[in-house]
Amino acid sequence: MMTEPEIAPPQRGPLVYRQSIWTRLTHWTWALCLFFLLLSGLQIFNAHPALYIGQQSGFEFDNAVLRIGAINTPEGPRGQTTVFGQTYDTSGILGMSGPEGNPVYTAFPGSVTIPSFRDLATGRVVHFFFGWIFVAALFVWFLASFINGHLRRDILPKPSDVGGLPRDVLDHARFRFHHGRVYSPLQKLSYFTVFFVLFPLIILTGLTMSPGMDAAWPWLLDVFGGRQTARTIHFVVMVLLVAFFIVHIAMVLLAGPINELRSMITGWYRTSPGTQSQEGDRS
Structure with missing residues (x-):
């Protein structure tokens, strides 16, 4: 009597502890801050569009x-x-x-501004409040990431990452995602650009628009070519961060939202089969 062949259960890679508590806390702090910074920033922009x-x-x-x-x-x-x-x-x-x-x-319509009605004063208060929280979270992230090795291991691109970038870009374009212990070359380059280019730019251009900071650090005006240029760069960087956020969410959904969210909530990440286990990992 013939029987149907047994179907082997799909292989699963080990769970690895990928995100520290500091990475997770600052990640969600930035998400909250950027939401309020964007919407209050559009309120401020509406005062002189x-x-x-x-x-x-x-x-x-x-x-x-x-x-x-x-x-x-x-x-x-x-x-x-x-x-x-x-x-x-x-x-x-x-x-x-x-x-x-x-x-x-x-x-910009009131549906995408904070407050939803014309109120420049409140928009500025909200913007500055979350702006300083954003800066504080960035400082905490840099300090913790330097100490625990996250900065060196996962953010700073290495020569091997540069060499592997074309293939990684092609894999992402084909929606072929590799769930590894460390970030892929494209992820490293993306996060490096955000942390070392976009975040510093949006902070420094924001400070350049402050008359108080211009008095304390007049060189800011020279660096960015004037307050109006700084305002334009500030707006452009905001657009780039929104674009990064959209792509980031799309990649999370395509790569497996449960696994990605678990990583940013508990720190544990399910890697692809064949990933080498280390002490402290879970099967």
């Missing part, structure tokens, strides 16, 4: 690289966004949004 290069700006200048607003047309008011001299109709999204009978004329 234009970006410039250099020291000067105002109604008598025509040096804006980005301008979001509303204009009157024969068909009625329309939202308009101008980028490097190219103008686009963005009615319903940017410049003018809300119901047709009672539109709101702000660069």
Whole structure:
């Protein structure tokens, strides 16, 4: 009598302790801070929805690289966004949004600002509060990561990572994810860019926009080419961080959200079969 062949259960790699308590705490602190920083930052941007290069700006200048607003047309008011001299109709999204009978004329709609109504003072308070928490968390992360080796092991790219980058990029493009004990070359390069380029840039450009900091550190204005240039860089870096966040969430969902979330909640990460176990790992 023939019997169906037994199907072997899928192999599972060992659980490894991948994320320290400091990495997990600062990760979720940044997620919270960046949420409030983004939405309060858009509130601040709405007070003057234009970006410039250099020291000067105002109604008598025509040096804006980005301008979001509303204009009157024969068909009625329309939202308009101008980028490097190219103008686009963005009615319903940017410049003018809300119901047709009672539109709101702000660069970004209230649904994506904190507060949801025009209140620059509150937006600035929220922005500065979470900005300093963000800086403190970054300092804690750098100190802890230097001490426990996370910075050297998982963030700083090595020559072998540079050599393995093209293949890793191709694997990610094909959604072939390798769950290893340490970060892949593409992950290392991405996190290195965030921690050593984007985070410092958004902090320093934010400080450059403060008159108090300009008085204490006047060299900031020289480094960034003026307060208005710093504001533009600040906005661009914010856009890049939002793009990184979107890609990051997409990769988490594609690579296995349960495993990825467990890593950032408990520290334990399920690696691919064949990953070498070490003392302290779980089967």
